[in-house]
Amino acid sequence: AFAAHPGGGAGGGAVTFQAMLATFQGQSQASDRLAQRALALLPEQSPFFRSCVSLVTGMNHLFAGEDAAAEVALHETIASSDPAGDVMNAVLSRCYLAELNTLRGRLRTAQMLYEQALVQSREEPIGGLALMGLGRLYYDWNDLERAGALLTTGLEKIAAWSDLPVAQGALLLARVKHLMGDGEAAGQLEHRVDVALAGHEELTPVHRSLRLYRMRYALWRGDLPTADLHATVAGLADPLGASPGRGRAVRDAVDGDETPAMEATFVLLSQAHHWLAHGHYDAAAGAAEMLGRQALACGRLRLAAKAEIVRARVAFALRDERTAIAALGRALAIAAPENSIRLFVDEGEEIAELLTLCLRRKIHTEYVAQLLDAFGAGPLPAATVDRDRPLHRGIPAAEDGLIVEALSDREVEVLRLMADGRSNGEIANRLGIATSTVKSHVHAIFHKLNATRRTQAVARARTLQLV
Known part of the structure; x- marks a missing residue:
């Protein structure tokens, strides 16, 4: 695209390219500096390159958690790229706006933007990004057949693109394949991602994100050894100690000035899930609380809902029914307007049990019933509902020290x-x-x-x- 567009001025086009490359490599601060330099070098009549700078600026604001500024810059990119027939920037700006709206819990707006991006792509490979974005939305709405078709076509279109979107799409498609009973296809997709990871020894921000996506997928599959492997390479804390400390990635996310807010929240969410899988409940709750504060501070409600779900799972594990239901209720309040399904279903049977308790307490009744239906559980029969029953039944605790709490x-x-x-x-x-x-x-x-x-x-x- 850069070679096909003259008008870069004395080095302005090259610096614009460097700024975009830095952004895609996760180096937002370097990208900001290069973008400002590019603007100083570019002629006024250089719509393509100036549109690229506007796109870079919007992406960097998005990654920094500055959503209002990101929205302004990305809309400016659309305004300049559409009349000029600039397919690349028209598609990318809409896809990043869609991602912003997804983070803020506005899934229907994100759907509209991805559909617009698909139209703007004019069948070019870049349209694969919009297809995969739509695939993620339909997956969350639990339309697995449609999600699978969109993700498959999207991956075919961007097969030669950078690792991160390809790996994200491949791992999500692997989930779809597993859920639809095609374990062989899922295994092939897992292998594809593992081969890509094996080719990168240096841990750049992008490849750390790749490792964390792979770790999260392994946790979803119940493969804790594989999750531990990728967590270690990504710099998460070793979960095997009795009192886990913060790993390098978490220290950077919490204390460092160089880690963009979007990456930091992803690291915190990943760490919370990893600690939760190992039964380090206090540590998981601490990471979730920090994530929730950061998410609410910048209005990213979907992240806040994910943090509340982790807090609910922690409280459930500690047999704190009241706290668990309150946390899950907050997540339901965020997710109900956009009808998110797999946001909850992918968290496992513990959430199904908590949803049953929410249903008995008439919390978001219609939505919770829909979620339970997606779990395959459905509402409890009326005869079994006992509001005074404790969270778990089971064998009473013994007094000889062999058992410290009743089993469910x-x-x-x-x-x-x-x-x-x-x-x-x-x-x-x-x-x-x-x-x-x-x-x-x-x-x-x-x-x-x-x-x-x-x-x-x-x-x-x-x-x-x-x-």
């Missing part, structure tokens, strides 16, 4: 299958739940039986005649 019915089921020698994957298949959910139950069982390994937990369960 589901935990007893998992424990009995553990005693039969079944793996986490086999337990998941038997109970019809995610492997990640099984791992959460196993962590809870270890805690409640004061055990550190399976054999110890099973031995104590036999002593207590639980199995």
